[in-house]
Amino acid sequence: MLAEPAAVTKKAVVAWKTDGLTGVVAVLDERFSAKTYQSSAKAARGSGLDLYYWIEVGRDPNLAEEHPEWMASLGMHTDWLKRFPHAKTPGAGEVAKAFPWVSINYREAFNAHLARIDRLLRRVPPGYRGILVNDLQGGPASCGCGNLQCRWATDYHVPATAMKFEADDAAARFVAAVQAKVGSKEVIPVWATECDKEDLPKEKRAGEWTTGYSGTVGCAVGSCPKVFTQQFTALTRTHRGNVGILALHRELGRVFPKYGAATGWIGHTLEYLDRTLPDNGGQAMPHERLWLVVQGYDVSHEEEKAARQSAARTGVGAVIVARARIDQSFEPRIVPVKK
Numbered sequence: 001m002l003a004e005p006a007a008v009t010k011k012a013v014v015a016w017k018t019d020g021l022t023g024v025v026a027v028l029d030e031r032f033s034a035k036t037y038q039s040s041a042k043a044a045r046g047s048g049l050d051l052y053y054w055i056e057v058g059r060d061p062n063l064a065e066e067h068p069e070w071m072a073s074l075g076m077h078t079d080w081l082k083r084f085p086h087a088k089t090p091g092a093g094e095v096a097k098a099f100p101w102v103s104i105n106y107r108e109a110f111n112a113h114l115a116r117i118d119r120l121l122r123r124v125p126p127g128y129r130g131i132l133v134n135d136l137q138g139g140p141a142s143c144g145c146g147n148l149q150c151r152w153a154t155d156y157h158v159p160a161t162a163m164k165f166e167a168d169d170a171a172a173r174f175v176a177a178v179q180a181k182v183g184s185k186e187v188i189p190v191w192a193t194e195c196d197k198e199d200l201p202k203e204k205r206a207g208e209w210t211t212g213y214s215g216t217v218g219c220a221v222g223s224c225p226k227v228f229t230q231q232f233t234a235l236t237r238t239h240r241g242n243v244g245i246l247a248l249h250r251e252l253g254r255v256f257p258k259y260g261a262a263t264g265w266i267g268h269t270l271e272y273l274d275r276t277l278p279d280n281g282g283q284a285m286p287h288e289r290l291w292l293v294v295q296g297y298d299v300s301h302e303e304e305k306a307a308r309q310s311a312a313r314t315g316v317g318a319v320i321v322a323r324a325r326i327d328q329s330f331e332p333r334i335v336p337v338k339k
């Protein structure tokens with residue numbers, strides 16, 4: 001169960017245990033005090049449930065306000081403008097950014113995120129099992145297509161506004177650095193799958209349905225799966241432990257009749273990995289090493305249950321039910337490019 005720490009009470013934990021849950025993942029951020037973390041840790045441990053912390057890395061409103069130049073860019077494609085009809089097209093000497101996404105793919109942001117994790121870990125008592133670090137890829141709509149699950153690119157044919165890493169291993173190095181901070185505790189990077197064929201523009205679908213999410217961009221059969229594979233492979237080559245996968249069907253806008261039931265898309269995340277990694281020169285990821293994160297907020301009790309069941313059917317190592325929001329949205333901001 002993923003929840004805000006204030007919701008991790010003795011009573012709640014007993015109910016979760018009765019419901020078959022085996023662990024608690026408490027959101028770790030600046031909004032909650034050390035005292036709140038102390039009482040939630042006590043409640044979790046008292047019931048014998050494993051305790052983990054969830055740190056949102058890539059989407060950081062504080063850092064984005066403080067350093068707009070560290071934000072992830074919306075790439076050269078302008079299809080994202082259709083999602084934001086009131087937004088302005090960036091002019092000369094400007095670049096559009098995905099507020100409040102501050103990806104680790106800029107050196108400055110990478111270091112700032114690590115320093116923040118140091119500060120956050122000081123808030124929690126030591127007896128936890130591991131930490132989950134979310135959104136270690138690029139920002140959404142990274143090529144400019146507008147798709148929330150287009151995370152592969154950094155400054156796609158637009159000027160950089162900070163020091164960008166050229167290699168695909170920023171997440172791998174980030175996870176290693178976090179691991180060094182927590183010693184033998186488990187570190188679980190959490191990943192989003194990239195755009196898929198049903199996101200392609202209509203004319204590339206041969207009469208099949210489309211979500212329209214990639215606008216006019218044909219990235220699902222272009223760079224996305226290739227770079228996704230390179231980045232995921234760089235991560236899993238050095239990180240031998242578990243990896244989380246975001247399967248938030250409503251948050252990511254994945255409720256369509258063509259997926260079947262409201263929760264029908266959840267299994268597609270695994271199917272995407274099973275197909276994309278081997279097809280692009282990578283290695284299939286054993287499902288036992290994957291932790292699937294499903295949406296338990298802004299859904300009915302029945303829908304949460306259906307989400308848990310469809311996740312469990314995929315044979316993953318663990319299912320995390322998110323009752324705290326894992327916001328994946330963005331809004332465009334224009335940032336000047338300094339010479």
Ligand SMILES: [Zn+2]
Nearest residue numbers: 143145150219
């Ligand atoms: Zn894209």
Ligand SMILES: [Zn+2]
Nearest residue numbers: 150195219224
């Ligand atoms: Zn794409």
